[in-house]
Amino acid sequence: MHMKKKHGVILTVLIILLSTALIGLVMAQKPEVPSAPNGITIPDGYKNWRLISSTHRTDNNTLRVILGNDIAVQAARSGSTYPWPDGSILAKLVWKDTAHEQWPTATIPGTFVHAEFMIKDAKKYAATGGWGFARWLGMEQKPYGKDADFVQECYNCHTPMKRNDYVFTHPAITP
């Protein structure tokens, strides 16, 4: 075999091997969830947070579970939620209604709709009641909102709850 041709084959094989390894590495990594249009990033490990409450909405047929980070859960359990302390994060996980196959009067979580968050920082988010809002849609976790102004929609909807620090959630009572 001609020397130049041999070098060419080795180079080609090397490129293929390296590319395969690189693609493997990239695919093994969890794809990063894009930030919300207002710069808020999705809170780490929110699925492991503790329970604050649960709701069922018949206007849009969704089941919801509200989890909180440690600061929020401590505030909820000690009744210190007016105002919620800075650093509190409330996570609301939302699913479309489905009927239980064996118990038709039981509504269970079907398709995952979105995860939405309220992050308390009285100073940073003073313009929206002290809360930073963000939402990620569906299993693909697509950030909600065309631009940073989407928070006006959140804030307007939460304004009737001003006397509850803009929060709809009432922590569920437990023994």
Place this chain on the structure above:
Amino acid sequence: MHMKKKHGVILTVLIILLSTALIGLVMAQKPEVPSAPNGITIPDGYKNWRLISSTHRTDNNTLRVILGNDIAVQAARSGSTYPWPDGSILAKLVWKDTAHEQWPTATIPGTFVHAEFMIKDAKKYAATGGWGFARWLGMEQKPYGKDADFVQECYNCHTPMKRNDYVFTHPAITP
């Protein structure tokens, strides 16, 4: 003051002081939750467990959240729930429906009804599908059942779910 009378006064004061201290001590301790009639004790710290699912039942107007211990949550998230591994504990927290004061089409948790548990041990609980059942009623956490036979009621109700390892709960899907 007569000597005998003085002793009597001192004794009375001492008794009052000691009783007050004793009552204080007893009240400071958390009252222990009695075991279920089948000997199952209420799992420690179940309120801090992670989320598995949530349901709303319109036949008895209750909202329910299902939490799991680490073994159960790992099984749920990896889809290894047929059968659930030994050591899995499912906790179901149940509240009476209440309407949200500002959002009438939202049902929120009202009065706490009970916490009920399924504890997986295929050998120990072979007679009831491999699950130990227990329930504690209300805020006072009164054990459910007159005697150990109460589990027959649980088991009978769960039998239609035999093909799902006797479990009604379907873990909620999340990203």
